[in-house]
Amino acid sequence: MDSEQLLRQHGLRVTRQRLAVLAVLDEGGHPTVDEIVRRARERVGSLSTQAVYNVLTALDDVGLARRVEPSGSHARFESRTGDNHHHVVCRDCGAVEDVDCAVGEVPCLEAAQHHGFVIDEAEVTYWGRCPRCQQNPLP
Amino acid sequence: MDSEQLLRQHGLRVTRQRLAVLAVLDEGGHPTVDEIVRRARERVGSLSTQAVYNVLTALDDVGLARRVEPSGSHARFESRTGDNHHHVVCRDCGAVEDVDCAVGEVPCLEAAQHHGFVIDEAEVTYWGRCPRCQQNPLP
DNA sequence: ACGTTTTCTGGAATGAGTCAAGAAAAGTGC
DNA sequence: GCACTTTTCTTGACTCATTCCAGAAAACGT
Numbered sequence: 157m158d159s160e161q162l163l164r165q166h167g168l169r170v171t172r173q174r175l176a177v178l179a180v181l182d183e184g185g186h187p188t189v190d191e192i193v194r195r196a197r198e199r200v201g202s203l204s205t206q207a208v209y210n211v212l213t214a215l216d217d218v219g220l221a222r223r224v225e226p227s228g229s230h231a232r233f234e235s236r237t238g239d240n241h242h243h244v245v246c247r248d249c250g251a252v253e254d255v256d257c258a259v260g261e262v263p264c265l266e267a268a269q270h271h272g273f274v275i276d277e278a279e280v281t282y283w284g285r286c287p288r289c290q291q292n293p294l295p
Numbered sequence: 296m297d298s299e300q301l302l303r304q305h306g307l308r309v310t311r312q313r314l315a316v317l318a319v320l321d322e323g324g325h326p327t328v329d330e331i332v333r334r335a336r337e338r339v340g341s342l343s344t345q346a347v348y349n350v351l352t353a354l355d356d357v358g359l360a361r362r363v364e365p366s367g368s369h370a371r372f373e374s375r376t377g378d379n380h381h382h383v384v385c386r387d388c389g390a391v392e393d394v395d396c397a398v399g400e401v402p403c404l405e406a407a408q409h410h411g412f413v414i415d416e417a418e419v420t421y422w423g424r425c426p427r428c429q430q431n432p433l434p
Numbered sequence: 435a436c437g438t439t440t441t442c443t444g445g446a447a448t449g450a451g452t453c454a455a456g457a458a459a460a461g462t463g464c
Numbered sequence: 465g466c467a468c469t470t471t472t473c474t475t476g477a478c479t480c481a482t483t484c485c486a487g488a489a490a491a492c493g494t
Contacts, residue, residue, distance in 0.1 A: 169460050169471060189450080204474050209451070211472090227364040230450065244412045253410040271392040272426035273383045279366075279422065284414035308440065308491050328481080343443050348482070350441090369481065 166218035176200045177211045181221055181235035186243075186252040188230050224252060226281055242279070246286035255282060305357035315339045316350045317359070320374035325363055325382075325391040327371050363391065365420055381418070385425035394421060 159178040163170050176196040180187065187195070189208060197203045212233055215221035224232045226245045232252060242255045257280075298317040302309050315335040319326065326334070328347060336342045351372055354360035363371045365384040371391060381394045396419075 171460075171472065173473070206475080207473050223366060225366040227362060227370075231366075244410060244414065246412065253408075253412070255408055255410075269392075269394055270421075270423075271383060271394075272429075273385065273392070273421070273423040274429060275383065275421045275423035277422040279420045281418045281420070282409075282412070282414045283416040283418065284409075284412040287411035290411075290413060310441065310490075312442070345444080345483085346442050
């Protein structure tokens, strides 16, 4: 399925800017907004920062992108959606990697107490040190 | 155990500012920095915002406070530490409540893949709508 | 108390993210 | 294709949580 069809399927107009951002996200990883701006700009020549925010918000709304924002980091985005996977984050450098859900399809939704909340998602963040940072002495 | 002893035990000097912030945190809840500044300032008369940031960082470093920062929210702090409990967050109003760990003492530390990371904490955030917001129509 | 070290104050600076209005482009029907 | 309507993009100003810095004040050990 190409990006153009995906956009139409979700009721979004097809624009150069959106295709560029989708292309960057399809390269994988967990780029920050800043990185997305830079890499998408390379693809289309010129592109405003605001447009990238608009696009990312739109993509997030329809489920074509997912916002990931670990404590203390800036917003990151990824294109892998719908499988409720989780993330490992490096305390030192902020690197993010995907982790499949260990529990199953719709996991940990069973909170011990829900305080009357209607819960629709359980987000797990694993904190640690990445291989690269393990080679450096602790601060 | 009073706050003064707690501070000394962790190698921190005892100051009016630190005692005020600890007192606010001891009242429970998950106040934002802004709220902490306001409420701590009521206790000591005058208090700089920067001092509150310093104190909170120091308390977090030694484990007397814990920083909670759900995606899209500003930093919040709580005094309940060391039991690896989790949080439910309201998507609409941002309200935060505690949730005991459903899995056990040292939970979900078994990530399906760790990518070479050395993991030391698993943080779970449940997303949903709080009782109050459930009474309002969806946006 | 004295001196040393840590902490607090006050003010300026940073920077991610948001807001708003007009210009440009996308989709629709003729 | 061409004109029309609606959405999206650009530009630039703006907000505000958080950080940085240097001097003043307070805490602790002797």
